[in-house]
Amino acid sequence: MARRQGERPRARVAAELAGSRSSRILGGGGAGRSTAVALASSALFVGILAAIVVSSPGWPEVRRAFFDVDQLRRSFPDILDAFALNIRLFLIAEGLILVFALALAVLRGLPGPVFFPLRAFAVGYADFFRGVPTVLVIYILGFGAPALAIQGVPRSPLFWGVVALVLVYSAYVSEVYRAGIESVHPSQEAAARSLGLTRAQSLRFVILPQALRRVIPPLLNDFIGLQKDTALVALIGPVEAFRQSQIEVAGSFNYTPYVATAVLFVLLTIPLARLTDWLVARDRRRQLAAGGAR
Amino acid sequence: MTTPENPSDFLGAPEMSEWLRLEGVHKSFGKLEVLRGIDLSVAEHEVVCLIGASGSGKSTLLRCVNALEPVDAGRIVAGGVEVTAPGADLDRIRRSIGIVFQAYNLFPHMSVLRNVTLAPGAVLGLPRAEAEARARELLRRFGLADKALEYPDRLSGGQQQRAAIVRALAMRPKLMLLDEVTSALDPELVAEVLNVIRELAEGGMTMLIATHEMAFARDIASRVCFLDDGLILEEGPPERIFSAPESPRTQQFLRRIVEAGRL
Numbered sequence: 001m002a003r004r005q006g007e008r009p010r011a012r013v014a015a016e017l018a019g020s021r022s023s024r025i026l027g028g029g030g031a032g033r034s035t036a037v038a039l040a041s042s043a044l045f046v047g048i049l050a051a052i053v054v055s056s057p058g059w060p061e062v063r064r065a066f067f068d069v070d071q072l073r074r075s076f077p078d079i080l081d082a083f084a085l086n087i088r089l090f091l092i093a094e095g096l097i098l099v100f101a102l103a104l105a106v107l108r109g110l111p112g113p114v115f116f117p118l119r120a121f122a123v124g125y126a127d128f129f130r131g132v133p134t135v136l137v138i139y140i141l142g143f144g145a146p147a148l149a150i151q152g153v154p155r156s157p158l159f160w161g162v163v164a165l166v167l168v169y170s171a172y173v174s175e176v177y178r179a180g181i182e183s184v185h186p187s188q189e190a191a192a193r194s195l196g197l198t199r200a201q202s203l204r205f206v207i208l209p210q211a212l213r214r215v216i217p218p219l220l221n222d223f224i225g226l227q228k229d230t231a232l233v234a235l236i237g238p239v240e241a242f243r244q245s246q247i248e249v250a251g252s253f254n255y256t257p258y259v260a261t262a263v264l265f266v267l268l269t270i271p272l273a274r275l276t277d278w279l280v281a282r283d284r285r286r287q288l289a290a291g292g293a294r
Numbered sequence: 295m296t297t298p299e300n301p302s303d304f305l306g307a308p309e310m311s312e313w314l315r316l317e318g319v320h321k322s323f324g325k326l327e328v329l330r331g332i333d334l335s336v337a338e339h340e341v342v343c344l345i346g347a348s349g350s351g352k353s354t355l356l357r358c359v360n361a362l363e364p365v366d367a368g369r370i371v372a373g374g375v376e377v378t379a380p381g382a383d384l385d386r387i388r389r390s391i392g393i394v395f396q397a398y399n400l401f402p403h404m405s406v407l408r409n410v411t412l413a414p415g416a417v418l419g420l421p422r423a424e425a426e427a428r429a430r431e432l433l434r435r436f437g438l439a440d441k442a443l444e445y446p447d448r449l450s451g452g453q454q455q456r457a458a459i460v461r462a463l464a465m466r467p468k469l470m471l472l473d474e475v476t477s478a479l480d481p482e483l484v485a486e487v488l489n490v491i492r493e494l495a496e497g498g499m500t501m502l503i504a505t506h507e508m509a510f511a512r513d514i515a516s517r518v519c520f521l522d523d524g525l526i527l528e529e530g531p532p533e534r535i536f537s538a539p540e541s542p543r544t545q546q547f548l549r550r551i552v553e554a555g556r557l
Contacts, residue, residue: 188401201417
């Protein structure tokens with residue numbers, strides 16, 4: 001009796017270890033069998049859902065309006081062209097955000113009373129731009145800034161759309177950076193400063209490299225949001241994928257272009273989402289390998 | 295920058311070889327008074343061991359010396375430069391004072407070699423090749439030559455602590471502060487680190503050591519200071535402190551150590 005009680009937890013631990021080694025999405029267990037079970041249950045789930053949708057009274061109507069193959073064939077090339085603009089917007093904004101948000105996070109961490117105004121600015125900035133809806137920032141900058149007609153300031157809505165995205169997302173990303181910086185133990189800075197490194201040098205060589213590594217997953221998460229929000233720039237004029245699909249819909253009274261655009265956005269975010277998952281999993285493995293909490 | 299000044303007008307007759315002097319150092323964390331008036335002087339090539347119970351202020355004292363903690367009152371003069379002066383160039387002062395921590399505090403994202411070469415390169419402006427030559431020489435001397443390219447988490451505790459000592463030595467400090475450097479180590483790894491420190495002492499390094507290793511302190515120290523509740527209650531040569539302590543608190547502390555089989 002006593003012996004069996006002793007054995008049971010050990011068996012459970014072994015099972016858990018085996019489970020943690022296989023995929024979380026598939027649900028663990030024996031590798032081949034669990035894959036089969038996962039596939040079968042997914043097929044059943046999707047099948048039931050499809051049956052409900054297809055057997056609904058309005059389905060023929062909806063299929064014509066949203067899943068029209070001819071319409072898709074006609075509109076898709078133009079939507080794809082316009083989607084290139086989303087990608088450009090996203091890449092340019094992302095680069096600028098990475099730099100600007102880091103500057104904000106560093107400002108917020110400056111010590112001493114002298115830097116109070118800069119710290120206060122960084123705090124106020126994050127509060128403000130996380131609070132205001134992105135749509136409003138895009139509208140206000142997109143219509144307001146060009147209207148000022150200041151010499152040398154671009155009037156292109158594309159320019160102001162990117163500026164709006166950078167302003168809003170930098171607020172989020174600077175908070176992510178800050179969390180990373182604060183997650184590095186103070187003893188690391190103590191070690192760096194005790195060697196004679198200046199504050200800036202300890203930040204550059206010791207704190208930031210460790211902080212950035214830790215925040216890559218949440219950073220990518222924010223960028224998935226940014227990819228989608230490039231569609232909001234359409235509201236002030238530029239013809240990106242969403243606007244192009246609106247144009248197609250307006251000409252045909254068929255909603256298939258919307259579905260096509262949605263699929264394009266999903267296809268763009270999936271690789272980033274999987275990369276994020278993979279990085280998180282890799283981090284977890286490394287921490288386990290290094291003996292747990294560190 | 296504070297220029298090196300003769301502390302004699304303030305501190306009385308200077309010993310020729312005095313390198314570090316603490317005068318009436320007070321330090322509180324909130325309401326907790328950790329240091330309540332420390333007077334201490336360390337001469338060049340002297341090895342001073344601080345003993346005392348946990349919480350007696352040993353670590354805080356060391357951290358005040360290289361200004362990792364600002365003092366509330368009192369003066370600290372290191373190598374003729376006042377550490378506690380307003381506007382003192384702390385980065386410059388810290389170049390000549392090495393500190394080794396209980397938890398090693400190696401930089402986990404850098405190889406051992408990079409841990410050691412970082413400060414000589416970034417602070418002293420040593421060319422990379424020169425910094426690496428200096429680092430490899432030190433690593434060889436302390437038995438870590440084959441660990442140069444490993445990352446800290448691949449090393450044993452003893453190896454990590456020796457790497458941390460090497461990292462501090464690479465700056466060629468005038469004074470080494472050792473903060474309970476063996477307390478986090480498995481017992482069988484303590485000796486390798488103590489041997490390194492012994493070698494440093496024999497090489498004439500000036501050291502201020504907070505330690506719980508009483509046998510080691512008796513062996514290596516030129517002078518032992520017993521800290522109790524933020525004050526140096528008793529100091530003297532190790533032979534006297536360990537065999538004929540005067541203060542009842544020192545006697546009590548050492549009796550407990552002996553009972554625990556640590557001396």
